[in-house]
Amino acid sequence: MQCDYFDAGACRSCTWMGRPYAEQLAATQAHCAELLAAVPTAADLAWLPPVPSREAGFRSKAKMVVAGTVEAPTLGILGPDGRGTDLRHCGLHTTGLHVALPVLAGFVTRAALTPYDVPTRRGELKHLLVTESPDGELMVRLVLRSREPVARVRKHLPWLAEQLPGLTVLSVNLQPEHKAVLEGEVEEVLTARATLPMRVGDVRLHLRPQSFFQTNLAVAAALYDRARSWAAGEGRVWDLYCGVGGFALHLAGPGRQVVGVELSAEAVASAEQSAREQGLGPGQVRFVAGDATAWAVGAAARGEQPPDLVVVNPPRRGVGEELAAWLEASGVRQVLYSSCNTASLARDLAAMPSLRPVRGQVLDMFPQTAHHEVLVDLRR
Structure with missing residues (x-):
């Protein structure tokens, strides 16, 4: 598999990339x-x-660190300086995730979800966790620092559902602490359905x-x-x-x-x-x-x-x-x-x-x- 991110040195998470x-x-x-x-x-x-x-195209879940700005969010990983590197076109992801991630970046802007800035410890949106089922349905989880943006998430959820017809579950997870923990204990589901069916x-x-x-x-x-x-x-x-x-x-x-x-x-x-x-x-x-x-x-x-x-x-x-x-x-x-x-x-x-x-x-x-x-x- 060839990966532009790996070749450019932007992401080295796949340590065997390029190996037959x-x-x-x-x-x-x-x-x-x-x-x-x-x-x-x-x-x-x-x-x-x-x-x-x-x-390639086998990974049905994307765990994306959100960084950058409201107007230009990055979805991917953090560099050594704590700044974001955008990886929304990662070749490991399924086709449905490739379609969903740019739309979700637009949702960040539309709902004014300020990305969390690690160096300054400011901002709200820490991670986007997106899972696609074999039937093309999606679960989207927004990991937030507080409940402050939840009303805006609710307000713009109809737009997101229109843009992503496969959206089945959307929830917010609260992780208020500044530490390397992906998610917190509190989860609130904002959609009518709370589970994503996964055919295996x-x-x-x-x-x-x-x-x-x-x-x-x-x-x-x-x-x-x-x-x-x-x-x-x-x-x-x-x-x-x-x-x-x-x-x-x-x-x-x-x-x-x-x-x-x-x-x-x-x-x-x-x-x-x-x-x-x-x-x-x-x-x-x-x-x-x-x-x-x-x-x-x-x-x-x-x-x-x-x-x-x-x-x-x-x-x-x-x-x-x-x-x-x-x-x-x-x-x-x-x-x-x-x-x-x-x-x-x-x-x-x-x-x-x-x-x-x-x-x-x-x-x-x-x-x-x-x-x-x-x-x-x-x-x-």
Whole structure:
């Protein structure tokens, strides 16, 4: 992939930009294999061919820092001097995002949303977070320093909806502090609809403004499909760190009882809505808002036996010592571990020697970078 921003030195976020894509995949596979080869129980791990991505136009979410002025806003990143670099034509974004971002820049001007200036700590609009669904619908989130501009956002929302017919959800998020935190805790939805439907394979998920979701939908669909094909037989399933229910809702079906556990109440509400639309009752799949480790470790106190299968999809730090120790001692027959950090995956596998990796696969969620997703099938 060729990128004018990268060639001009304006953005170097994609550290592998310009590197042949086949070479990127091979390097990622070699890196994962090397890290897991150091785990004693992984000697018989069989690697499937990596799942590739499109090199460009794959990213369905844009996280844009807003800078510049009301009359000439920039949507992109901040340079070392704290000033904005406009990246609204980034080649990673989907076609719908390419269409939406210039319109949103016009909305900034029309609604007089003063971009936040980091060096002087003045202004209101900090970030624009835009997500496109596979059906071309859009969720737009405005991260503001205060509620001061909200009335103007409401006033000009009809104009924005006319310019962007796919606009489904628009919300404002309040992040008043001057620190490197993308968003705050307070969110206010200004549209009639509060969720963005996201079709992934044969499952329709719902995304609320503060819910995490994979940005590469084609590869996410491959990840969920692979987990479904690797899941052994019927029985009870726990999906820990379930997010909006991607794994849980793909694994739900005849002969299975699935429980998804997620810290974010917003994500759980999204998962529950998706389950209802799929006609899945509480006896087939249910979701719990809570800490995944505490919920699993507390199973015995609730009088609940460990399940037959556990799916874990933790943040970059991995599942950690406590949950790894519980999985090791639990007697669970199979664990499907989806990781975005092979180094923490290797540490966790070393702490669970009774659960042996039998197969693994790299899924390239983030072309042009060293970031990746890897799915490993563990059997007791």
